[in-house]
Amino acid sequence: MRKNKINRNSVCPKCTSGKKYKHCCGHHSKQHISPTQAQVQTHYDRHLANELRRQQQQGRGRPMLSAKLNGQQIVAVGNTVFSSDSWKTPADFLGSYIKSAFARDGRDWGTEELKKPFAERHPILQWYQSLCELQQKTLDASKEIQEYAATNAVTCYLGLAYNLYLLQHNVELQDIYIKRLKDIHNFQGTYYELMVAGCLIRAGFKLELEDETNNEFKHCEFSAISLTTGKKYWVEAKARSVAGVLGKSVNGTISKDPTSSLSKQINAAFKKPAADERLIFVDVNTPIENGVMPAWIERANKKLEQMESDTPDDKKAYVFVTNMGFHWHPEEQKVSHAAIAFGFHIPDFSKAGHYRLSEIYRMKKKHIDAHEIMDAIKEYPALPNTFDGQLPSIAYDREEAPPIIGERYGFDDGKGGVMEATVTTAIVSEPEKRMYIGLDNGQMLTREMSDRLVQDYQRHPDTFFGVILEQGKRFEEDDDYGFFEQMVKNHMDYERDNLLNRMKGWPNQDALKALPHEELVMLYCEGLVARIKEMREERQKNISTPPAHLSDKQ
Template structure:
């Protein structure tokens, strides 16, 4: 068995897992534990599915996946590709026929900005967290574009993750002044250090994933970046928004039950999808309304719907929910009404709070903001600021006040 290709080994183990867990009659929905094996096998399938619109890159990775020696490196590259795709990037590979220079794994483009992306993985289960060799190898790849480097630590789920973070950051930041490539100072790069332990813990569930983001010679990016104000931190977050979206895509990554993204309860006929934001609903013969928004009151088993009729008159309706519909909402509240909507959440850190204030006052007139700040000692200077800067200053003040109050309490 060990001489067979890794995918065949996973498939054999998956068949055994299915035989052990799937006891319901054929045709009924089955479930089984989401362990490392299931995530590795179906995750690879999902990643290749996401690459279906990029046949050239998909075929390139499949060729490498078929070779035992390059399997795990290519396996990791499918995850990196998937995260970029889920973050809204378009991917392409450079002309590999150009043998006169080295090439990155792929070029990722979003909002008119392109990045050279390189992915490296360490040998499994090393007893340290130094990523210097992988960083050096990635920086040797020639590119005129901004660089993004992914390095997978390739350690088990029982690793010391506090030491993981400290040593990885030291390995990257500590080489900024001394690392050279071909006799010249090494170029800057946006670095993502990850750990995807699925293939190392096939029988375990609830496996921890890690994504540490930092800059190599990019002081305002990722872990370790320091800013004199929340406004400066916010501007850096906006500056690198596309790359932070890649990190968010990794954190949110999960294998879908249905590859078209439909909620399982609707896809498998347990409940009928009745509410789609933007859809016209016939409420009487020849009379239609359009669903604008909706919320669910779980305790009441009701949906409250905001609708607008053809005369542009609005109203709030209620609808009783079935048990299956309520279960669908609890499992997927963001997409219950047919598109992604915010369902609220906790403020995670002061910068999130700052951005909450900034967004909350983005439509507030300039005169109103100045009225709010009329007692500020620098009000004369505030009056000279452009509208955006005035909003930044107001959000900054609110954030400092709120965080100070929280510390005192």
């Protein structure tokens, strides 16, 4: 498959005239003709898909500004331009960027730390050495671009680099942050604060930093304004100090209860003045328990509930309790960090109870900022795969790129020739590692997919073919709300009469007709989910009921 120039004797693919291209849109006298509405829509659809994919990779902050010029990869960070001929991927750039960030004061701090025995080095340089050793073990010098499974030490190192980049690119990287990171006594708190800042930027918040050099009055770490709702929040980030972890040789707790400092840290956060709503982040800093529900979550919820009942109602905050404990397992891979969200004196957020699906939908919509923050925490560190948000298969290996819906290509016609056709639809079968491509001539083609291409699809199923497609959505069988939310999204643009026609067998027709459109959609989708649950239960009943055996006498 290849993208061809349009054959001038072919039927014009740009309009519906039926004429040859050379006598239609390809004629020199028609080159000035404005694009058709369909062409404009196609380009717009591709733009939306590209932007969605970029946001999935880079978050909702300022786009990564980069370009390739004369063999140099150029990246603009805030008002500073960096370049190198050795950067092939964003990870390459981040590895260089963090070194430049720590050299801002003119000191070669990293080299000084590397001279120390490994156990005495700053954690950042321990992580750096782990990265170097992993690259030496796994990378093939003959290949320009390779993928490897990162250890948690690498996640810590590149995650910190990305957070520093996000801060400088979207707000400002104050020198005080670098100074505090280098200071082993202040490192842990600053490291977590930057992690929180990075998550907020990715979640779509504009940060406003405080003057960290002014110690005359107390203030929160920074403020954050949601791009979704426009609300302003004051942010406080606290991490539990543990003796012997992240350089805490003194002033670290020896308690084995990860929630031992939770109440103290939240109370300290409330003592900071805040003119608007609060976001409080507390990290329990404990080893990660893979594959099980962490025991600290239940204890944290109980403590938060008790604190809430013991404090005045005017102390309100969205509280996020996290365990970003990658550093506890530096040489392991794929450990699962965890987080919970709690509405402190916010009665309709995160409170246990029995709710209709439509009620959950309304509550999520009301508290969408907190939900978007939780999504960013779950995805951490979410390093971008490419500089411009493209699929790696397109950015790094165009021969392997998937077809773009709406584009015209030359396909093998099976007879040694080339068949020109426009891709109208495409789907992927992951088990088969194949894609099925529908063409405007009615034919369906199939194409094998490499492991790399399958990975691209798994990362971006909804934009894999260049436009946004509602495919690749996966729900657990009992995820009724996830399915409901997707159904609401799919049906929100339905014509009202169409919905009412589908619900004509429902009771109280006059009441249905009086409902606002969104309420009608939610009610209809609740009915869909209820029907699916009935079918699921019936199927399970049939599976669990042993077949009846007829006797010979019958």
